[in-house]
Amino acid sequence: MGLYDVHAHLTDRRLAAMEADVLARAEAAGVTTIISNGLNPADNEAVAALAARTPIVKPAFGLYPVDAVLPEMLAMGESYPHDREPLPAEQCIDWVRDHVDACVAIGEIGLDHYWVPAELWELQEQRFRELVSLAMEADKPIIIHTRKAERRAFEVLTEMGATRVNWHCYSSKVKFGRTIAEAGHYLSIPANARKAQNFAQLLQTLPRDRVLLETDCPYLGPERDELNEPKNVAGTAAFAAELWGEPEAQVHERLEANFEALFGFAP
Numbered sequence: 001m002g003l004y005d006v007h008a009h010l011t012d013r014r015l016a017a018m019e020a021d022v023l024a025r026a027e028a029a030g031v032t033t034i035i036s037n038g039l040n041p042a043d044n045e046a047v048a049a050l051a052a053r054t055p056i057v058k059p060a061f062g063l064y065p066v067d068a069v070l071p072e073m074l075a076m077g078e079s080y081p082h083d084r085e086p087l088p089a090e091q092c093i094d095w096v097r098d099h100v101d102a103c104v105a106i107g108e109i110g111l112d113h114y115w116v117p118a119e120l121w122e123l124q125e126q127r128f129r130e131l132v133s134l135a136m137e138a139d140k141p142i143i144i145h146t147r148k149a150e151r152r153a154f155e156v157l158t159e160m161g162a163t164r165v166n167w168h169c170y171s172s173k174v175k176f177g178r179t180i181a182e183a184g185h186y187l188s189i190p191a192n193a194r195k196a197q198n199f200a201q202l203l204q205t206l207p208r209d210r211v212l213l214e215t216d217c218p219y220l221g222p223e224r225d226e227l228n229e230p231k232n233v234a235g236t237a238a239f240a241a242e243l244w245g246e247p248e249a250q251v252h253e254r255l256e257a258n259f260e261a262l263f264g265f266a267p
């Protein structure tokens, strides 16, 4: 048992370039499990390869909500940074279906109404639904990314009866976050919670048995100009202990139990 990061991007080239150091620093901070989330087939492949040679890393395979409609977005003349020609969604979903047994979760997947133009929301949702039902059939937890589409994503998940769900980096209203938690879903709190009021409020407001730890590294670090790393989940656990007025050891136990309840194995 130990600390964990349910949402890392260790395959990001900035972290991959110093992989051994990043993992050593995580272990030194007490981190025992890092779930590296895939964004598209190429990234899922990289996540799978990393997990195969690194026991502390567990793979989540996904399709980033923007990548899910990227060929259509580019065809419409929208611009979005991408380093290779995006694959059609069907091919991306087939990849996840073919590899579902090898992952500990399906993620990240979700809805993004910020980058994706409204004309493509319906198509994006169809693809999201396909991935949700795939996860439900395989009985895998789902790691959700949403931006400006939290209510719709919650409606879809509720309508489909998905219950093994974690919301990564949830950034909408705190009150609605509580509604999500009361439905039995989990919310993972990133490492910048001490400085980001929304996350601090979530930590204070959510039922404590629905809280998980994440980093979204290399993004969302506690310090502005520092690359985020899994080691930073330790700071979030310490912050939770302060907010909750509980000894740190008790908070660690609680957070471990939450992880095990969702993922079905001890972190």
Ligand SMILES: [Zn+2]
Pocket: 007, 009, 037, 108, 145, 216
């Ligand atoms: Zn992510």
